[in-house]
Amino acid sequence: MPKRYWLMKVEPESYSIDDFERDGQTCWEGVRNYQARNTLRDDVRPGDGVLFYQSNAAPAGVAGVAEVSKGGYPDHFSWDSKHDYFDPKSSPDNPTWYMVDIRFVERFPAVVSLAELKSAPGLEDMMVTKRGMRLSIQPVKPEEFAIVRKLGRAKTGPAEVAKRKPAVGKAKQRKPGAKKPARKRK
């Protein structure tokens, strides 16, 4: 199976690119939509490329790139009655919902906004640019992925303007850890 590409939505209020960069890895869970579930369960494979999209944000847009580190597996939060996304229909024997793990790859100096995606040549067919598109995981064409990454890398941001302080001592060691929901329900 050739490498595929996806756009995954996250609400930064729940889990932002900052959190992701710090954690290095996260599980992307909380999907409670059948079409998205089928994609996670059947199509998403380790090594696939991911555009990390922040929705409900100002501006909404792609904040960076990730890679799938674990393909679809049952979303155990769905049968945890204390969890926000608990679903009584789902059980370990017969899981209704699936999730995947993603690994942090890169962060753009600034977000590639939805408006930019909509006006960029070559992205006319990207699902996320369509009105009313609510799917939380969307397939992305390899060419589209490349264009978005190029736009993101071409950005300048605070990180480039301000000079970075040279790292001192050893890098902070962080264990990629136990998880935080990708999205949160009020």
Added chain:
DNA sequence: GCCAACGTTGGC
């Protein structure tokens, strides 16, 4: 906060 566009639910 507004509100349009979705997806789901449930009465019939």
Added chain:
DNA sequence: GCCAACGTTGGC
């Protein structure tokens, strides 16, 4: 199976 009501998503 239809479809109205309702809850959610998500840009702005």
